[in-house]
Amino acid sequence: MIDFKNRVAVVTGAGGGLGKQHALLLAELGAAVVVNDLGGAVDGTGAGSAAADEVVATITDSGGAAVAEYSSVATPEGGAAIIQKALDEFGQVDVVINNAGILRDKSFGKISPIEVELVLDVHLRGAFYVSMAAFGHMKQQAYGRIVVTSSASGLFGNFGQTNYGAAKAGLVGLIKVLALEGAKYNIKANAIAPIATTRMTEGLLSGIDGFRDLFAPEQVSPAVAYLASEDCDLTGEIWSVGGGTVSRIFIGLTQGYTKPPGEGPLTVADIENHLSEIRSPEGYIIPDNSSDEFSKIVPKLSS
Numbered sequence: 001m002i003d004f005k006n007r008v009a010v011v012t013g014a015g016g017g018l019g020k021q022h023a024l025l026l027a028e029l030g031a032a033v034v035v036n037d038l039g040g041a042v043d044g045t046g047a048g049s050a051a052a053d054e055v056v057a058t059i060t061d062s063g064g065a066a067v068a069e070y071s072s073v074a075t076p077e078g079g080a081a082i083i084q085k086a087l088d089e090f091g092q093v094d095v096v097i098n099n100a101g102i103l104r105d106k107s108f109g110k111i112s113p114i115e116v117e118l119v120l121d122v123h124l125r126g127a128f129y130v131s132m133a134a135f136g137h138m139k140q141q142a143y144g145r146i147v148v149t150s151s152a153s154g155l156f157g158n159f160g161q162t163n164y165g166a167a168k169a170g171l172v173g174l175i176k177v178l179a180l181e182g183a184k185y186n187i188k189a190n191a192i193a194p195i196a197t198t199r200m201t202e203g204l205l206s207g208i209d210g211f212r213d214l215f216a217p218e219q220v221s222p223a224v225a226y227l228a229s230e231d232c233d234l235t236g237e238i239w240s241v242g243g244g245t246v247s248r249i250f251i252g253l254t255q256g257y258t259k260p261p262g263e264g265p266l267t268v269a270d271i272e273n274h275l276s277e278i279r280s281p282e283g284y285i286i287p288d289n290s291s292d293e294f295s296k297i298v299p300k301l302s303s
């Protein structure tokens, strides 16, 4: 049985939606939880303490341990304050769930620098600032679980979300490297790409009959709890989670085309003539790291 007894979890953006359910489940499983939320609107404007306070009250009313924290993840000071809260209240930090997020959707022709900045700040830089503040403590205790919240928008594409998609894809880069750097300290870093009916997807999913319940955020939290648990040996993974389905998303490398050694340098004509081999998914591999990719190329050159 997975449990979080004697574990301290920080969940960012836990005042509502997915983060709230993650916090409730982790608390139910025994974690002491820092419920961080800035308390603003979907577009990131405004702030307030009510959302985080309510989640904390729900947890403590049912006998759990939780404390509210209202900083924005989007600054280094905010990230540090969130982790400091865990240390001050509970003495340690074992789990960081980077979940806080906002939307500023615009098609690329209309997007302004501020809309790029705000979205990158909360999703991408925010995950950096909070995780960076926790990483040293995790290293010291030789234990840590970090989960980031990516999105299909960044991994598969979604019209009108270049800022959001880029931030969400950036988080995959973060956990891929963190997985390698954390390995020797038993720090695992994984990503989810959730699908859930929250205020953020209001009008998208909830308009479809029956989807509101099926895609309730509660259907995402068990996967987050698993990835955040001591039982989880996986690292550097990306999971699509929603509606009762959990799948792995991976970055694969096709066998591709290799110009036979001795036939001279690659030409533009070679590319045009071998497009199907370059693109065919048959025989693809999933590299564990960048040298895995390189080790695939080298044998071909000497054959």
Ligand SMILES: NC(=O)c1ccc[n+]([C@@H]2O[C@H](COP(=O)([O-])OP(=O)(O)OC[C@H]3O[C@@H](n4cnc5c(N)ncnc54)[C@H](O)[C@@H]3O)[C@@H](O)[C@H]2O)c1
Binding pocket: 012, 013, 014, 015, 016, 017, 018, 019, 036, 037, 038, 039, 040, 041, 042, 044, 051, 071, 072, 073, 074, 099, 100, 101, 102, 122, 123, 126, 149, 150, 151, 152, 193, 194, 195, 196, 197, 198, 199, 200, 201
């Ligand atoms: N709902 C989906 O289908 C879906 C799909 C893909 C990704 N996501 C991601 O899941 C995460 C949770 O989104 P949600 O759907 O629950 O939406 P939500 O709006 O209900 O939750 C986001 C929470 O983050 C908080 N927040 C925003 N900016 C913050 C900041 N700077 N510091 C601290 N807290 C802040 C908000 O107050 C809010 O409570 C987001 O990262 C979102 O991008 C959601």
